[in-house]
Amino acid sequence: MAHLSTYFSLEHPASSHDAKELKRELDTLPGVTSVSVSGGRLAVDYDSTGVRREDIRQKVQSLGFGIQGAE
Numbered sequence: 001m002a003h004l005s006t007y008f009s010l011e012h013p014a015s016s017h018d019a020k021e022l023k024r025e026l027d028t029l030p031g032v033t034s035v036s037v038s039g040g041r042l043a044v045d046y047d048s049t050g051v052r053r054e055d056i057r058q059k060v061q062s063l064g065f066g067i068q069g070a071e
Helices: 016-026 053-062
Strands: 003-010 032-038 041-047 067-070
Touching: 003 053, 016 032, 016 053, 041 053, 053 067
Parallel strands: none
Antiparallel strands: 003 041, 003 067, 032 041
16 A cells, blocks of 8 residues: 655645635545645645555546646
8 A cells, every 4th residue: 555645736825715625526436535625726645555646646637627727
């Protein structure tokens, strides 16, 4: 089991409401252990046996948040 972190730059800074929604929705993915949103930066810690980075990115975009690029 591999614990990984991934970071995304959001196209627009997340409001406190948006940050709560992102955290709530990403926490539903299997393997996600931590979600942190600070302005336009999203950090997700996850276990690669439960979820892939691509799954996280798709979930963020499906919620209507644009991603500038991946780090």
